[in-house]
Amino acid sequence: MNLSSLNFFHSLRAGHKNKQFAVIGLGRFGRAVCATLHNQGYEVLAVDTDRERVDQALSDRIVAHARQLDSTQPAALREAGIFEQDTVIVAIGNYVQESIITTLNVKEGGVPHVVAKASSEIHEKLLKKVGADHVIFPEHEAGYNLARSLTKPGILERFELDPDNSIVEVIVPEIFDGKTIAQLRLRSYYGLNVLAFSQDSKFVINPDPDTPLTKGTAIVVIGANKDIDRLPI
Structure with a gap:
């Protein structure tokens, strides 16, 4: 069975194809964001101060549109259509100063959701002060996710609700094979609630507790991270 076809979170995101995205900065991180969004079927608008990076993104076809401009200039962002995203x-x-000024410009331009990359905790605080809705540390998160994948290889995807709780898609372990959700006592023993399980290349939502699970398929559970870590996966 191809588990990638059972990607629960991909199906949750499928209804948002009309969203418009722009990426400011075409370094390694920016290019990776553009390529991922493009591969998921979104039309991405990208900008950078470097003409060579802009031309390369267009040549590689990872963006629908790309412009060379100075993102610290609000008029340039408006003219490029950034504020409409x-x-x-x-x-x-x-580039801390440019990052902060750009984030401020974008928020003042009326963009409802701004995600900004930070290089330090101080940088993060400043970005939030000027209006960033979400701040990320790609290197930190990559290391965190790698450690998670090495210690819990059975987790296919994780959506963190907050620092302590998550929704995860996991491979049904051999020890669960043939047992029902009720028999496993996932709620009383593990403190987890099963939201869905995979069957015939799709997910069944709110499954019957008497449903037997099959090893190698997938289930989606919600609960505290400390309880998810106790699963035998």
Whole structure:
């Protein structure tokens, strides 16, 4: 069975194809964001101060549109259509001053959701002060996710609700094979609630507790991270 076809979170995101995205900064992180969004079927608008990076992004076909401009200039952002986007990713975290000014410009331009890359905790605080809705540390998160994947290889995807609780898609372990959700006592023993399980290449939502699970398929559970870590996966 191809588990990638059972990607629960991909199906949750499928209804948002009309969202518009812009990426400011075409370094390694910005290019990766553009390529991922493009591969998921979104039309991405990208900008950078470097003409060569802009031309390369267009040549590689990872964006629908790309412009060379100075993102610290509000007029340039407005003219490029940045303020008309639903979500803007400010991917210039290594240039603190430019990052902060750009984030401020984008928020003042009326963009509802701004994601900004930070290079330090102080940088993060400043980005939040000027209006960033979400701040990320790509290197930190990559290391965190790698450690998670090495210690819990059975977790296919994780959506963190807050620092202590998550929704995860996991492979049904051999020890659960043939047992029902009720028999496993996932709620009383593990403190977890099963939201869905995979069957015939799709997910069944709110499954019957008497449903037997099959090893190698997938289930989606919600609960505290400390309880998720106790699963035998």
